[in-house]
Amino acid sequence: MAFKDEINRRRTFAIISHPDAGKTTLTEKLLLYGGAIQTAGSVKGKATAKHAVSDWMDLEKQRGISITSSVMQFEYEGCCINILDTPGHQDFSEDTYRTLMAADSVVMVIDAAKGIEPQTRKLFKVTAMRHIPIFTFINKLDREARDPFELLDELEKEFGIGTYPVNWPIGCGVGFKGVFDRDKRQIMTFNEFHRGQEKLTAIECDITDTEKLDELIGEYQRAELVDQIELLDGASFEFDLQKVQKGELTPVFFGSALTNFGVEPFLENFLKMTTTPLARETREGTVNPTDETFSAFAFKIQANMNKAHRDRITFFRICSGKFERDKEYFHIQGGRSLRLSQPQQMMAQDRQVIDEAYAGDIIGVFDPGIFSIGDTVCDIKHKVEFKGIPTFAPEHFAMIEQIDSLKRKQFVKGVEQIAQEGAIQIFHEPNSGMERVIVGVVGELQFEVLEYRLKNEYKVDVVRNNLPFQYIRWIRNRDIDISSLNLTSDTKWVQDFKGNNLLIFTSEWNINWALEKNKDLILEDFSND
Ligand code: G4P
Numbered sequence: 410m411a412f413k414d415e416i417n418r419r420r421t422f423a424i425i426s427h428p429d430a431g432k433t434t435l436t437e438k439l440l441l442y443g444g445a446i447q448t449a450g451s452v453k454g455k456a457t458a459k460h461a462v463s464d465w466m467d468l469e470k471q472r473g474i475s476i477t478s479s480v481m482q483f484e485y486e487g488c489c490i491n492i493l494d495t496p497g498h499q500d501f502s503e504d505t506y507r508t509l510m511a512a513d514s515v516v517m518v519i520d521a522a523k524g525i526e527p528q529t530r531k532l533f534k535v536t537a538m539r540h541i542p543i544f545t546f547i548n549k550l551d552r553e554a555r556d557p558f559e560l561l562d563e564l565e566k567e568f569g570i571g572t573y574p575v576n577w578p579i580g581c582g583v584g585f586k587g588v589f590d591r592d593k594r595q596i597m598t599f600n601e602f603h604r605g606q607e608k609l610t611a612i613e614c615d616i617t618d619t620e621k622l623d624e625l626i627g628e629y630q631r632a633e634l635v636d637q638i639e640l641l642d643g644a645s646f647e648f649d650l651q652k653v654q655k656g657e658l659t660p661v662f663f664g665s666a667l668t669n670f671g672v673e674p675f676l677e678n679f680l681k682m683t684t685t686p687l688a689r690e691t692r693e694g695t696v697n698p699t700d701e702t703f704s705a706f707a708f709k710i711q712a713n714m715n716k717a718h719r720d721r722i723t724f725f726r727i728c729s730g731k732f733e734r735d736k737e738y739f740h741i742q743g744g745r746s747l748r749l750s751q752p753q754q755m756m757a758q759d760r761q762v763i764d765e766a767y768a769g770d771i772i773g774v775f776d777p778g779i780f781s782i783g784d785t786v787c788d789i790k791h792k793v794e795f796k797g798i799p800t801f802a803p804e805h806f807a808m809i810e811q812i813d814s815l816k817r818k819q820f821v822k823g824v825e826q827i828a829q830e831g832a833i834q835i836f837h838e839p840n841s842g843m844e845r846v847i848v849g850v851v852g853e854l855q856f857e858v859l860e861y862r863l864k865n866e867y868k869v870d871v872v873r874n875n876l877p878f879q880y881i882r883w884i885r886n887r888d889i890d891i892s893s894l895n896l897t898s899d900t901k902w903v904q905d906f907k908g909n910n911l912l913i914f915t916s917e918w919n920i921n922w923a924l925e926k927n928k929d930l931i932l933e934d935f936s937n938d
Pocket of ligand 1 (some may be wrong): 427428429431432433434435479548549550551552664665666667668854
């Protein structure tokens with residue numbers, strides 16, 4: 410296949426949701442369609458003997474939850490699809506945010522009974538920063554659900570985004586009869602649990618064909634559907650692909666991932682509406698995916714993928730060209746050339762060494778500790794440097810100290826390395842060194858991961874004192890006298906290890922205080938430095 414066609418058939422997206430909305434179930438059904446897995450339960454087997462895709466860490470196994478995010482590739486009707494999974498547990502990490510930086514579009518799974526939940530809100534905010542397409546799958550229609558109009562209204566009001574329902578649910582829970590396809594003007598009836606790659610045949614039925622509709626969904630639901638569709642056609646947003654691609658309009662699908670209902674039409678429409686790999690900005694200008702020269706950036710570092718080998722794998726998103734195994738490339742931040750001889754692609758627990766990959770793909774490479782998040786690897790003759798990945802605001806803070814002062818060196822090394830991988834962020838009080846490290850994490854579980862890893866990998870025991878702070882803001886002003894700012898007594902000034910100044914707060918009220926009492930102060934909740 411021609412080089413450009415290879416790239417243009419790629420679709421790379423992340424699935425996001427609040428825990429339990431059905432992200433894993435939907436992913437699994439998509440993989441079943443692609444033939445990438447044969448049995449349900451392969452992605453996450455809470456109910457089966459199999460373990461989660463990303464059960465690499467012991468801690469994770471103990472908890473039966475998934476801490477790390479992973480990548481899955483499959484083929485469907487000529488497209489090569491890369492799904493970036495994001496940690497589904499409440500204690501998700503900064504990795505989840507960074508994964509969104511590697512995706513070209515996002516699928517947001519929402520529980521129809523619950524609507525927008527806190528984690529959906531956080532992830533949406535980060536997605537919106539990138540202006541990439543966002544698709545909504547409203548799940549669990551086989552259970553009691555909220556009014557679909559109310560759900561759309563919530564999306565529009567809270568997220569400031571237009572919605573375009575591609576299909577419309579007919580009832581919910583025990584009264585769930587199926588969906589109406591607004592474009593094809595067809596009804597797809599919900600009747601039984603079906604599996605795998607089997608396709609459901611839609612029943613063509615005009616909305617004005619009262620007799621047939623009555624037969625299919627009953628008189629009462631027919632009347633309700635006709636009214637709702639009339640309302641929708643008259644009042645909702647028009648479909649506009651350009652707006653979809655800019656992330657201003659979200660196509661909405663209703664379905665039930667568990668019963669595999671609505672997954673296939675979702676996949677087909679999604680593939681039509683989403684984007685091919687997107688161009689990316691570098692310090693030297695825009696890099697297009699179909700440029701001949703290879704370029705990629707690191708968005709995730711996974712330590713201890715295999716405990717026996719004590720290895721660390723860095724995940725790169727390929728942004729342009731073709732990657733070839735063993736070819737000489739250039740690592741910009743390291744300032745030297747290198748060959749990547751064991752590039753891998755992941756599929757659940759399997760890793761496969763690959764010989765080539767294309768823009769849009771994700772590859773994992775063995776890392777002896779040379780890469781950091783945001784690093785660029787590129788063609789040796791055509792050097793570019795991607796603009797870094799933002800650092801996102803942690804929400805939990807703790808003071809960490811080692812118990813045995815003789816182990817100071819290991820402590821410093823461990824904390825620094827784990828921070829370099831991007832699992833935690835470390836701060837210190839101005840004019841102090843590494844004696845007292847303030848650790849900030851996006852999800853609280855990362856504290857346990859840190860303690861566990863310091864003990865197991867670096868042989869250091871630590872004490873942790875949780876701090877009451879919940880918000881952090883980077884100070885954008887370069888020339889401000891921080892010590893003379895008017896701040897509440899429980900606001901703390903800290904620095905990160907790049908020397909940036911930050912404030913940590915216990916409440917939003919205190920952030921507002923800081924902004925109101927110091928009119929020139931500019932605060933941001935992520936850092937691009
Ligand atoms: P997550 O990755 O977003 O956290 O959610 P996950 O897919 O694990 O789904 C959470 C629970 O919701 C699971 O039940 C799953 O079976 C159920 N679920 C997902 N989609 C649907 C749906 O369309 N309809 C219904 N009725 N349920 C759905 P569980 O009992 O927590 O786990 P399990 O024992 O089934 O694995």
